[in-house]
Amino acid sequence: MKKLLFLFIIFSNLVHAQTPKLSFDTKFYDAENRWVLFNKKENQNTYGLGFIYLDPKAGYTFNYEGEVELKKNKFQRLPRLDTTNNIKIRLDVNTFDVYILSDELIKQFALPEKPDWLDAYSVNQDFIQNRVQKASYLNGAGASHKALPILQKAYEEDPHFPGLEFELGYAYNATGSFYKAVIVLNKAIENDPSNFWYYRELGFSLKHLNNLPEAEKIYRKAIELTSDKIQIAEMAINMAQSYYHAKDKVNFDAWKKVVMDNADPNSQFMAYIQYFEENWYKPN
Incomplete structure (x- = not known):
């Protein structure tokens, strides 16, 4: 009985360790030029995926790239339904904290290190x-x-x-x-x-x-x-x-x-x- 209990504890800890953990505790301005996830809304099971950057004319912006789902203890990037419109969300003091993607998740989601369009917003940033x-x-x-x-x-x-x-x-x-x-x-x-x-x-x-x-x-x-x-x-x-x-x-x-x-x-x-x-x- 003790052996069974011991094995159950080990198995439980292993499953718990394999379950990805997300800490949504980063302010958006601390995630500038980073890929991030926004937390899922109530009664939803997907996370908003995108890139945060600073538009000198409009402020901090979230460039939406689609949704991510946690399924069977693994993140999956879902196909984006609408690829014709570029969705940009301006961020302000009421914006929720975000999770910064690790290098491993960036590779898993087939994302570039930085979007190609980012260079256009970096011109004259030292002025x-x-x-x-x-x-x-x-x-x-x-x-x-x-x-x-x-x-x-x-x-x-x-x-x-x-x-x-x-x-x-x-x-x-x-x-x-x-x-x-x-x-x-x-x-x-x-x-x-x-x-x-x-x-x-x-x-x-x-x-x-x-x-x-x-x-x-x-x-x-x-x-x-x-x-x-x-x-x-x-x-x-x-x-x-x-x-x-x-x-x-x-x-x-x-x-x-x-x-x-x-x-x-x-x-x-x-x-x-x-x-x-x-x-x-x-x-x-």
Whole structure:
């Protein structure tokens, strides 16, 4: 009986070891220029196969190449039903993590190491314009930690390159380096004092440094420079939140009015105002 049990355990472990395991734990921007699989959807048994690359004009993109099925503990690439259309999916902060194909699976699926068309997207990738654009896509994807070294190097080369100072200030803010953001954005404003985006980011930096008077001053300047109600409401809710935490009712009410004058009644901004008011006298 013990021998049978021992053999059963060995057999179970062997079957378990032979079953391919996929770990969908790689961010799409860490899979640039790689073959990947997207996880199967609920009630499906196939995985999306394709190649991730950076289109300088459109951002990170998944070039769909078909489906892969796990059958009898082995992956099989399924014939693509429609070969006339080239399917490209733009990737963003809401994109699910992916699995990077091993060299063995790339060979098994009869895939080239790199698609022939990839070279067209690699032209001039070292130009500062393309590097700043790549960092912008990384910022937008929530990967400011990866954007920072790209932007810092570009800043050393040409600090006032169009769009660079905003992206660098944004990346510093996103990674909690608020003092560094203030330095970059103040210099940016000296060079271009009518750029709304610099003031928006600088106000955010100052708010998080708890310099509320200066943050308020900068945000009000930003409001003068834009007619975008969503941007105004976002800045106003930032200030209202700060004064809520400071228990400063007078200034809270002033910024609440700015929110209400610009935000959609059903927006998240108004939901925050409602929360602040309902919890005003409750301990944090």
